[in-house]
Amino acid sequence: MLDIHKTALPGVLVLTPRRFGDDRGFFSETWNKERMAEAGITLDFVQDNHSISATVGTVRGLHFQSPPHAQDKLVRCGRGALLDVAVDIRRGSPTYGHWVAEELSFENGKQLLVPAGFLHGFMTRMPDTEIVYKCTDYYAPECDGAVRWDSCGIEWGFDGNAPVLSEKDMAAPTLAEFSSPFTYEAS
Numbered sequence: 001m002l003d004i005h006k007t008a009l010p011g012v013l014v015l016t017p018r019r020f021g022d023d024r025g026f027f028s029e030t031w032n033k034e035r036m037a038e039a040g041i042t043l044d045f046v047q048d049n050h051s052i053s054a055t056v057g058t059v060r061g062l063h064f065q066s067p068p069h070a071q072d073k074l075v076r077c078g079r080g081a082l083l084d085v086a087v088d089i090r091r092g093s094p095t096y097g098h099w100v101a102e103e104l105s106f107e108n109g110k111q112l113l114v115p116a117g118f119l120h121g122f123m124t125r126m127p128d129t130e131i132v133y134k135c136t137d138y139y140a141p142e143c144d145g146a147v148r149w150d151s152c153g154i155e156w157g158f159d160g161n162a163p164v165l166s167e168k169d170m171a172a173p174t175l176a177e178f179s180s181p182f183t184y185e186a187s
């Protein structure tokens with residue numbers, strides 16, 4: 001029912017829910033709390049987000065919310081395709097600054113689980129790409145933070161000119177300038 005794969009970063013997971021295809025199209029459970037709990041993942045989502053980006057090469061990120069409003073996010077692509085990225089920013093983590101990227105698309109139905117303590121961002125691969133994600137805490141603008149999209153060594157695979165960015169994301173500090181509010185706790 002639900003395919004779960006580990007990535008190079010512990011806690012960052014790729015989930016692929018089953019699709020039931022028929023003459024009409026397909027049906028898929030995109031989130032099932034019980035199935036996730038069976039897989040050892042307990043998350044209490046409280047907010048769903050949906051955005052659309054018109055232009056190929058739009059970057060949103062790299063974003064986080066600091067404690068006490070840190071968010072785990074379960075991300076999927078509703079239309080089009082995007083490269084979704086998570087970067088470990090837990091001070092003292094053996095993988096601090098490391099990143100993983102996964103292509104999420106309407107076609108592949110994949111989801112990326114980005115835990116609190118990681119930056120999240122994405123670059124769109126198709127026009128009018130929609131992203132949909134669940135969050136474990138509410139939007140808290142006073143805890144909102146960002147790191148420059150091009151300061152973490154991420155291979156975005158973009159051969160266009162300049163990406164489309166918000167003013168906030170353009171003005172974000174680099175990873176080197178950034179002081180993370182997260183600390184690594186060994187499990």
Ligand SMILES: Cc1cn([C@H]2C[C@H](O)[C@@H](COP(=O)(O)OP(=O)(O)O[C@H]3O[C@@H](C)C(=O)[C@@H](O)[C@H]3O)O2)c(=O)[nH]c1=O
Pocket residue numbers: 049051060061062063064073120121122138139166168
């Ligand atoms: C994130 C967010 C924004 N907003 C508002 C604030 C602002 O006026 C408008 C656009 O906000 P932003 O420019 O921050 O939107 P955006 O750049 O899409 O921000 C998002 O990027 C991705 C990568 C994430 O991981 C998200 O957590 C979030 O940070 O929407 C909310 O009302 N609730 C929210 O949860």
